[in-house]
Amino acid sequence: MAKYGYGVDVGGTTVKMGLFTTDGTLLDKWAIDTDVSLGGRNIPGDIGRSILADMNKHSFDKGDYLGIGIGIPGQIFPDGTANAVNLGWDHLPLVSELQDMTGLRVTGGNDANMAALGEYWMGTGKGYKSLVLVTLGTGVGGGIILDGKCLDGAHGAGGEIGHINVNPGETRVCGCGNRGCLEQYASATGNARLALDALASSNKPSTLRSCPKIDAKVCWDAAKAGDELAMEIADKFCDYLARGLATVANTVDPEVILLGGGVSHTGQPLIDRVTKYYVNYAFPACRKTPILLASLSNDAGIYGAMAALL
């Protein structure tokens, strides 16, 4: 019976990799640079070589490996080809190339879905039957796990929570082309924009006014320190986020909602504030759905990719 497997998380700047036991122990992890030249054509070969080198380091039988799980910032189609706009991939034969190089089985999917699967397998979501992971980073990503399986969706858009409309009155355009998407407010960039708007439209004194650079961290630090304007910004951020979370809860009704990504490092003050607003939008049956911090941080993707092999 196979005892080991590789979890791979392809990002725009680095490819994270981990060697796992099938019961969830991370034995080793490392990263290589993502080579986005030539339409990302070299990435599968780079990953394959890195894994072959790791296999050579160990004395395991080939039969001891379950395979390679891989998460990408895009979509893997049933035929094993992959699309990822940021990497330049357009139906790149990812699965067959990696399989041919390593002789291992390859499976995977969207990185946000893999991260959700990782939290489900070995993170805060362990023991729950269903969960939603919302990743508050540069953008807002999402992954939905129901009965242990990723909700990929018919067009790979399952869990695209960042593009739920939470503000029909918005005039500014989101990266997706729509207006009023959750990502425009509840991401790190959205948080900064909310802050700049608040600073411009109010005369309230605030420690933020003397900050050389407004980002999510300085906003939350100021809010934690009791800065009134920063608290108003945090309230706005959490009100928008709560609308998005409640919408997802009213639709898929998970056992638990997890928050991950850079902004979630704010910790419990974020959870407390968003939970306060969440009850205003959630259907009665979902009002007590716990909102918790994800726990695997940047490793969620490699954990989930490994879990996809199981």
Added chain:
Amino acid sequence: MAKYGYGVDVGGTTVKMGLFTTDGTLLDKWAIDTDVSLGGRNIPGDIGRSILADMNKHSFDKGDYLGIGIGIPGQIFPDGTANAVNLGWDHLPLVSELQDMTGLRVTGGNDANMAALGEYWMGTGKGYKSLVLVTLGTGVGGGIILDGKCLDGAHGAGGEIGHINVNPGETRVCGCGNRGCLEQYASATGNARLALDALASSNKPSTLRSCPKIDAKVCWDAAKAGDELAMEIADKFCDYLARGLATVANTVDPEVILLGGGVSHTGQPLIDRVTKYYVNYAFPACRKTPILLASLSNDAGIYGAMAALL
């Protein structure tokens, strides 16, 4: 091998019942009154007696029956008890009572989910792998089918699409206690309210001003006839509905979205108008998701209850 089954749809005024073949032919259908006296205590017995009488009419072996599928306006728990506020049920032992009376296997779930399963099995959704059914009636109900299974949710709130927030600025309270729920606009009652608001806040002439009673049908008839104010009301209705549909698409990404319920009898003009607004809110990958009319009308529930047995 079993060849027949019963589909039962418990409503607030009547209980609809159908005798089906396992390949989807509705052989016979009928209805009995819903007795809501005594906390709905007599309903299981009434259903059981009606089914026993139908079984007596036929010469089928007991082994020819797959069982009884049942949809209720509430939730059936894993232990077979059922809650339904409108019927007065609070952990009523529905499954065991029906099983004991008839000797048949009993299974089921929420009526909106059953209706979605019905459309998936034998309605417009036939041939699709996943769908969302949104029912535009007195309220707005919803059911989500993924890979042939109902998304029930951890607290029975899967597909509670009517309570997605589509208007954060709303001051009026929805039946669920929140403000700005889809149901407050895109239901028959919501449609009438949008019309009354428009008539009160505008001086525009309109054929609606001489209507003795404003309801969804007169609004849509006037819009179809080219009444300008009625068209504005239809636009508002469809804009709100589109926000809700796009939100669900961005979350579960179904292959197709179906509209059912009384307001859907408006037909293609509703579909065309809501599709126009839908693209403003849908994530690019879901912008072409077809929005279609459901086809089983009031029989969707009994079809789905039967399908739950398969």
